[in-house]
Amino acid sequence: MASPALPETMRAIHQPDRASSKLRMDETPVPTPTDPDDVLVKVAATSPCRGELWWARDFPSLFPADKEPVPGQDLAGTVVAAPSGSQFKPGDEVFARIHATRPGAAREYALARQTELALKPKRLGWVDAAAVPLSALTAWQAVFTHGTLEPAAVFGDEDAKARNAKKRVLVTAASGGVGGFAVQFAAAAGAAAVVAVNSGAKAQLVRELGATEVVDYKKQTVDAWASEDPASREVDLIVDCIGGPTMGHLWAAIKEGGTFISVCNHPDAVKPADTTKSLAKTHFFIVEPLGSQLGKISKLIDAGSFRPLVDSVFEFVQFQEAFDKADGSASGKVVLKVSI
Known part of the structure; x- marks a missing residue:
């Protein structure tokens, strides 16, 4: 079903050693769909994720031993071939989060599942589109799926917005890729307050986001800030995007019966010994690559409601610099151009 115009080989980035972040560029065959839901996409750009080069090393039981070690699970590109009856067709401009257990998009052609794909927002170019999937999906699931805000409010449901207006939300790493979207989603959903934790240099940026x-x-x-006026500063929902020892400080800012969500570590692992608070929910999760949610986000972006944060952009031959940059120090996403 592949187009006859396809080349026989392509450039692909590989991580030869799971214990090393050293990458190399190889010439490999263009991938062939093997699953009934596979869609072949010509990759325009991808976006490295903080820590992705260590996942297979740190969680070996989750990754197939024979996985082709292509990183870059965020994808923006053009459909080349799709299954019969698919909602996608050759020529469609799409984006996706490819499941981490399969080869990523740091190559000129990649395979994504239909369930992972959505049409790219028309108002975004390839670079900005590549910066969306992981960050936006993670933030959406943190704020709405696992968090306590109601997503219907973002689509104009005034009753949902009124209920959200009773809740205060705190977001760490608020000027980062995930945090930036979490701030935007919480603000658009009508939260009573959106507290952004980030450096003062990014204060204006996060205020612009909501x-x-x-x-x-x-x-x-954060614990010092919260202790100055607990009655007015405690929040109903925490979305933690940074992890580490500082997560322990966040317990001082959560209300009794609140919800503490983290994309880095389980909140209970850093609960201070002297904390007696009982929360409704503490949860650590790994993002689900759902094209259905990404499609909703795409429509919201086209409506002008949201935007990704891009820190820096690299050419394909600068693959090592791009992945090195995506180490947590970037403000927003790092994007690697593949065929643009």
Whole structure:
């Protein structure tokens, strides 16, 4: 079913050693669909994720031993071939989060499942589109799926918005890829307050995204900030995007009966010994690559409601620099151009 115009080989980035972040560019065959839901996409751009080069090393039981070690699970590109009866057709401009257990998009052609794909927002170019899938899906699931805000509010449901207006939300790493979308989603959903935790240098940026309060972590820890006025500063929902020891400070900012969601580590693992709070929910999760949710996000982006944060852009031959940059120090996403 592949187009006769397809080349026989392509450039692909490989990680030869799971224990090393050293990458190399190889010439490999263009992939052939093997699953009934496989869609072949010509990759325009991908976006490295913080820590993805260590996942197979740290969680070996989750990854097939014979997985082709192509990183870059975020994909933006053009459909080349799709299954019969698919909602996608050759020429469609799409984006996706490819499941981490399969080869990624740091190659000129990649395979994504129909369930992972959505049509790319028309108002975004390839670079911005590649910066969306992981960040936006993770934020959506943190705020709405696992968190307590109601997504119907983003689509105009005033009753849902009124219920959301009773809740305060705190987001860490608020100027990053995931955090930036979490701030935008919480603000658009009508949260009573959106507290952004980031450096003071990014205060104006996060306020533009919808933050109503900013905590400069370089000047003050979250527990110190919360303890100054617990009655007014405690929040109903925490979305943690940074992890590490600082997660423990966040317990001071959550209300009794609140919800604490993290994309980095389980909140209970860093609960201070002297904390007696009982929460409705504490949860750590790994993003699900759902094209159905990504399609909703795409429509919202086209409506002008949301935007991705891009830190830097690299050419394909600069693959090593791009993955090195995506180490957590970037403000927003790093994007690797593949065929643009």
